[in-house]
Amino acid sequence: NAGVMQNPRHLVRRRGQEARLRCSPMKGHSHVYWYRQLPEEGLKFMVYLQKENIIDESGMPKERFSAEFPKEGPSILRIQQVVRGDSAAYFCASSSDSMNTEAFFGQGTRLTVV
């Protein structure tokens, strides 16, 4: 049973480009969460999605960031027109029903903006 799969593991983008981060949840999990970890900072919640629905996006920056979890395929975190401050590790987690149960994290995507 594969764990939460994120790709790519490392992503380098120039300022102004777009970054697309992918997350495939664990088999049987329909709840997906994205977190960001800035250098020397803790994990911060960004968005919570279920299939085809955004449930809570209170941690998402208002501009340039968007997320989706389509009926088929992985969840996508999209960052448009990246800036140096977007450089961070982005982690995806999934759970079977709610965060009251075990939530499993992927290995993360490390985004570097040059």
Add this chain to the structure above:
Amino acid sequence: EDQVTQSPEALRLQEGESSSLNCSYTVSGLRGLFWYRQDPGKGPEFLFTLYSAGEEKEKERLKATLTKKESFLHITAPKPEDSATYLCAVIQGAQKLVFGQGTRLTINP
């Protein structure tokens, strides 16, 4: 606002030297407290979930306990492979986790 504070920020121990990590929380109506382990360059690895004061859970050399204001992660006779950053988090609102800054634990052989 819900808050999670972990102490100490960093801890160095000798192999076999037992100790405890602290996680203090302020949350309206605790619905769950999580402990994770994170190795450098990796994602958080789930360890425990605690739901109510007085609850305890154990896994190998680790034991997590919970009171109404804080949680402790006790490490008994640690080994170098226990070196990692240990993260504490509480559930906020419907589903999201609020994390502390973590305790960076180093076990010297």
